[in-house]
Amino acid sequence: MTVLEVLKAASGHLQKHSSDSARLDAEVLLAQALGMRRLDLYLQFNRPLTDDELTRYRGLIKRRAHGDPVAYLVGHKEFMALDFEVTPAVLVPNPDTEVLVQRAVAIAREADRHLRVADAGTGSGSIAIAIAHYAPQVEVWASDTSREALDVAARNVARHGLVERVHLACGDLLEPLPGTFDLVCANLPYLAPGTDLPREVTAQPSGALFASQNGAALVLRLIQAAPARLNPGGRLLAEIDPAIMSAVSKGAGREFSSQSVLRDLGGHERVVEAWS
Numbered sequence: 001m002t003v004l005e006v007l008k009a010a011s012g013h014l015q016k017h018s019s020d021s022a023r024l025d026a027e028v029l030l031a032q033a034l035g036m037r038r039l040d041l042y043l044q045f046n047r048p049l050t051d052d053e054l055t056r057y058r059g060l061i062k063r064r065a066h067g068d069p070v071a072y073l074v075g076h077k078e079f080m081a082l083d084f085e086v087t088p089a090v091l092v093p094n095p096d097t098e099v100l101v102q103r104a105v106a107i108a109r110e111a112d113r114h115l116r117v118a119d120a121g122t123g124s125g126s127i128a129i130a131i132a133h134y135a136p137q138v139e140v141w142a143s144d145t146s147r148e149a150l151d152v153a154a155r156n157v158a159r160h161g162l163v164e165r166v167h168l169a170c171g172d173l174l175e176p177l178p179g180t181f182d183l184v185c186a187n188l189p190y191l192a193p194g195t196d197l198p199r200e201v202t203a204q205p206s207g208a209l210f211a212s213q214n215g216a217a218l219v220l221r222l223i224q225a226a227p228a229r230l231n232p233g234g235r236l237l238a239e240i241d242p243a244i245m246s247a248v249s250k251g252a253g254r255e256f257s258s259q260s261v262l263r264d265l266g267g268h269e270r271v272v273e274a275w276s
């Protein structure tokens with residue numbers, strides 16, 4: 001079979017398994033199986049696949065049809081135009097989170113001085129690394145309770161040349177991080193346990209997805225802990241699911257004097273910004 005023939009067959013198969021980006025997934029996975037860039041496939045449509053290549057590709061397509069995220073199959077994911085290693089130990093960085101990072105970078109650029117930033121629940125390190133990359137005057141301290149996730153984050157920090165400005169620590173929320181901060185950021189688990197979710201989501205670590213109190217518990221604990229760790233004029237940026245907006249807004253109302261909400265590209269309430 002040629003490149004073009006296997007692509008047609010694989011995208012038809014993925015479409016039946018309700019992948020909404022079947023052709024793209026088929027191409028990305030074929031490029032992975034052949035060890036080439038996706039665009040190079042277009043130059044080699046008539047190239048026949050060897051038995052080994054076909055076997056490798058069938059394995060990847062089978063796992064994709066079963067719902068494994070493409071990012072886990074290829075081992076990396078782009079976020080904020082930066083490439084991150086991902087493994088099943090970390091949440092796949094989500095484009096919705098770019099709202100939080102863009103706001104953090106805008107705050108840092110406005111301040112135009114050295115800023116101390118915290119990232120609670122860093123996972124792959126995507127938030128901490130993207131902020132440090134786009135705001136060179138920032139130093140970030142990032143936590144996670146998962147040592148496996150922190151191993152991935154450490155590799156991403158090194159890969160982006162940020163070991164001097166992004167520091168990782170294992171523990172609960174802000175507890176393992178030293179000092180006070182100008183900005184506390186977090187994309188913590190915020191889904192209610194028992195939520196009916198596609199396999200694409202449930203393939204990710206449950207410790208990165210779910211929190212008690214219908215998903216609000218961790219964000220609420222961070223809201224309580226943050227004021228004591230913020231410098232005067234400091235801010236909190238927390239990603240949320242719209243379902244916990246009302247609980248989070250009440251919590252922020254108790255601990256902070258002002259708050260606003262930022263929406264994602266789909267128009268959903270996505271990030272709460274709070275300050276004293």
Ligand SMILES: C[S@@+](CC[C@H](N)C(=O)[O-])C[C@H]1O[C@@H](n2cnc3c(N)ncnc32)[C@H](O)[C@@H]1O
Nearest residue numbers: 091121122123144145146172173187188189208
């Ligand atoms: C939703 S994932 C987000 C990962 C990353 N910030 C991102 O946006 O891609 C949440 C992360 O928080 C971590 N986590 C869960 N509970 C935590 C806690 N109490 N303190 C610190 N991290 C926690 C999980 O291990 C997971 O890596």
